[in-house]
Amino acid sequence: MALEIYNTLTRKKELFTPLEPGYVGIYVCGPTVYSDVHLGNCRTFISFDVIYRYLKYLGYKVRYVRNITDAGHLEGDRDEGDDKFSKMARREKLEPMEIVQRYTLGFREVMQLLNTLPPTIEPTATGHISEQIEMTQQIIANGYAYEKEGTIYFDVEKYDKEKTYGILTNRKLEDLLEGTRELGGQEEKKGRLDFALWIKAKPEHLMQWPSPWGMGFPGWHIECSAMSNKYLGKRFDLHGGGMDLAATHHTNEIAQNEACFNESPAQIWMHTNMLTVNGTRMSKSLGNGFLPHELFTGNHPLLEQGYSPMTTKFFMLQTQYRSTLDFSNEALQASEKGLKRLWDAYTVLQKLTYTADTIDSELEEKVLKLVNGFEECMNDDFNTAKVLANMFELVPVINSIKDGLIKVSAITETTFTLLQEKMKVFLEDVFGLQQATEEGSGKLANVMELLIDIRKEAKAKKDFATSDKIRNQLTAMGIVVKDEKDGSVSWSA
């Protein structure tokens, strides 16, 4: 089965065919860096990281563009006043770019802890002001935008006469007009749904740039259109982002591109679902968000303990990206244990060596089916949850080989090698998971060797008081000692 991706635009899974064979262009809406990213944001970026990695695994040359929004994002629902950066800068008595720098670095640090790959291009809104102005000019020239006192608005109703404005989320203009609340303070707009492409800045506004319409700053939506066009062209393969962006931000992006180039930007729109807490969406405005560091350290009233970045990531990968994922201590704990079991088996597998003997054709078939399933599951709209389920079914097989209950020789060497390789590739390269526990470096390893040795001697003398003391105290420190079947002793911290 070839790769199929769910397209929000058509509301069904579609066979993925890149516009240019062998190459994939993908644009993902990145974070607005005026505050710390929360866990919900991370889910989206983890999802697209796995998608990016899998596309590379399939052999595509991928250009992965994820922007940093560092200007133009307005605070409220009115096209006036401060943007988020200026507001935060005033509050903290810093330059807006200091705010941007602080949270950009914080974002990158978190992404690194979660072991996600950097995008191939990470453009910023402030770095593309002229592109945004040019695009705005073209939209005006094409007749889809108008100026009111230095601010440029996109004319949604006019646009909808020729194109379909609500195409992405299947909404009719009349319904949208009806559903929109009456807002005060924007009499200058012609239509209620009109949004700003360029906003006139007040003299005291901290971030502003010269434009044909005077000093101002760009609207939020135009940055993504300008940057995707610059780096991926008028038409590219995939455009992604959180589901919350579909109805407004992405709808406006499509409208801008159509109005400017008479072409829709992406052939497939992908949307990741929300992370919820007690059934309600995690968001900045609701204040129910977890910061990654709070989760990693356990320093949060709702958390019973800390969970490692890899546990967090594994937790998210156990759910398909289009499903909502509810956050809970129980679920996280289950993921922590599950990941450990899976990773232990994986570690064991990599150390096994093959010896030839009699083949158990039933087992051979089962293993082969499960391993080949990795790719099939991913081809079905990136079903990471199903891949992990397959892996878990292989765990007893691996452990049984280790304990001698099944001989390695029960499967063919080809299958055994395939199993080793695919487990490694999918766990490390596609999912980007890493060694979850510290094996301990240098000194700790030496000390452990000594303790294990002393314990062995005690056990040989049936001095179980001493051997148990060593084991129990280590357990209390978080170091688990295991007596293996072959008489050896292993430990993990």
Add this chain to the structure above:
RNA sequence: GGUCCUUUGGCCGAGUGGCUAGGCAAAGCUCUGCAAAAGCUUCUACAGCGGUUCGAAUCCGCUAGGGACCUCCA
């Protein structure tokens, strides 16, 4: 009010017509000095009502609950 999604066993969660998902938890057994780990086994669900079908968790309708979006948010 509009658009759309969702309801799966104690918990989390795959699954779009027929075949046991999987993880965690729980119970029993094996192994073990005892543990832990591991292996084996058990717990077999699909909101309710109706319909389509030889056959439905899966398709259709209704009812009830939950959620998202329509306003800044991944």
